[in-house]
Amino acid sequence: MSAESGTYQAYRTWVTEKATVRPLISVVIPAYNEEWRILPTIGAIATHMCSRGEPWELIIADDGSTDTTVSLLEDLRFPNMTVLVAARNAGKGDAVRRGMLAARGDVILFADADQSTPIEQFDRLLDKINAGYDVVVGSRAADGATVSSKSALRKVLSRGLNLIVRGGFGISVSDTQCGFKLFTAPAARSLFTLQVIDGFSFDLEVIYLAGRLGLRTSEVPVEWIDAPGSTVDAAKVSLQFLADLARIKVRDLRGQYPVTAHSPAGRPAPSPHNLPRSDRTPR
Amino acid sequence: MRIRTESGIGHTAVSLAGRFDAHETAAFRVVVDALFGPDQATVRLDLSNVVFVDSSALAELLRVQKAARAAGGEVVLVNVSDPVRIILELTELKQVFTLETTPQTASTLS
Numbered sequence: 001m002s003a004e005s006g007t008y009q010a011y012r013t014w015v016t017e018k019a020t021v022r023p024l025i026s027v028v029i030p031a032y033n034e035e036w037r038i039l040p041t042i043g044a045i046a047t048h049m050c051s052r053g054e055p056w057e058l059i060i061a062d063d064g065s066t067d068t069t070v071s072l073l074e075d076l077r078f079p080n081m082t083v084l085v086a087a088r089n090a091g092k093g094d095a096v097r098r099g100m101l102a103a104r105g106d107v108i109l110f111a112d113a114d115q116s117t118p119i120e121q122f123d124r125l126l127d128k129i130n131a132g133y134d135v136v137v138g139s140r141a142a143d144g145a146t147v148s149s150k151s152a153l154r155k156v157l158s159r160g161l162n163l164i165v166r167g168g169f170g171i172s173v174s175d176t177q178c179g180f181k182l183f184t185a186p187a188a189r190s191l192f193t194l195q196v197i198d199g200f201s202f203d204l205e206v207i208y209l210a211g212r213l214g215l216r217t218s219e220v221p222v223e224w225i226d227a228p229g230s231t232v233d234a235a236k237v238s239l240q241f242l243a244d245l246a247r248i249k250v251r252d253l254r255g256q257y258p259v260t261a262h263s264p265a266g267r268p269a270p271s272p273h274n275l276p277r278s279d280r281t282p283r
Numbered sequence: 284m285r286i287r288t289e290s291g292i293g294h295t296a297v298s299l300a301g302r303f304d305a306h307e308t309a310a311f312r313v314v315v316d317a318l319f320g321p322d323q324a325t326v327r328l329d330l331s332n333v334v335f336v337d338s339s340a341l342a343e344l345l346r347v348q349k350a351a352r353a354a355g356g357e358v359v360l361v362n363v364s365d366p367v368r369i370i371l372e373l374t375e376l377k378q379v380f381t382l383e384t385t386p387q388t389a390s391t392l393s
Binding site: 005007008011036037039040042043044046047048051076115118120148225226227228 | 302304305306334335336337338339341365366368369370372373374
């Protein structure tokens with residue numbers, strides 16, 4: 001092979017040397033039986049994050065996988081990657097919560113394990129954080145999004161649920177379920193401490209709570225490519241989603257979300273110099 | 284994913300660009316399998332503009348490698364991009380292929 005690129009050299013450093021400074025960026029990936037898909041996803045994310053040149057960490061939140069996902073990851077022995085092993089399959093929401101609360105970065109990205117939203121989209125979400133937003137939601141429904149290979153069933157279910165969410169919850173975000181969301185660290189701590197939904201509806205709960213906490217939330221159109229091999233039964237998940245909608249609403253009406261106690265004290269004025277660069281120059 | 288082939292005297296160039304995933308393997312197979320012939324058992328693929336390969340794509344590359352070796356040739360991956368190189372390393376498939384770097388933008392099938 002030829003001379004190594006700067007990105008490749010940064011990757012080699014990342015996989016061999018423990019960072020001596022706190023990460024600016026954390027990437028959290030929930031994983032349930034992902035032995036087939038997780039390594040290419042890690043490769044793509046590591047390439048992009050190492051190209052940025054900032055300290056970053058990767059957290060894989062296992063969700064009680066019964067295949068070789070955990071051993072596959074632990075065998076990598078990457079010093080800047082943490083594998084959170086779960087004894088049982090508690091749900092995607094539980095896995096994401098554990099990952100988000102373990103993250104140490106100033107900004108924390110939650111991304112699905114299938115790389116259906118290419119990691120390069122991260123930079124556009126970060127632009128919004130640097131503009132002062134607390135929560136930035138990757139969206140397949142916002143103007144400008146490109147969606148490939150999504151099944152007709154999933155399109156119908158998504159649109160139907162979106163209508164219900166908008167009407168019943170007053171949430172303006174047009175796609176609550178895209179597995180690509182970026183949070184400031186204080187926002188993540190507040191939201192994922194309050195989150196109680198362990199299943200796939202946790203996204204909706206988190207966005208709903210963001211509104212209740214007064215966090216600034218933005219939606220960014222993303223490129224999304226359906227990744228075959230999903231372990232999700234869309235129809236079954238949709239029914240559970242409806243049940244969780246009611247649960248969230250009832251819980252809130254009963255005052256069981258202590259939003260005041262967990263509300264951020266107020267975000268300081270945006271200080272991009274403390275946050276990862278969004279106007280980076282590729283190495 | 285864009286697949287480009289350029290045939291010339293004694294060689295055919297194949298280059299891929301974009302995301303090589305499960306949605307693209309069928310088209311890739313049609314193109315690459317058509318290139319094999321009695322005098323062409325070595326496949327050279329330019330991956331300089333491939334941004335991602337998933338497990339299905341890796342499996343397809345392995346299938347082509349197996350076919351090429353059975354015919355007495357091999358798959359040569361030319362100018363692999365950083366993400367492809369890193370994914371090949373992570374999956375321990377790098378050693379399965381011959382990797383080459385050339386100043387050319389397209390590779391050849393000879």
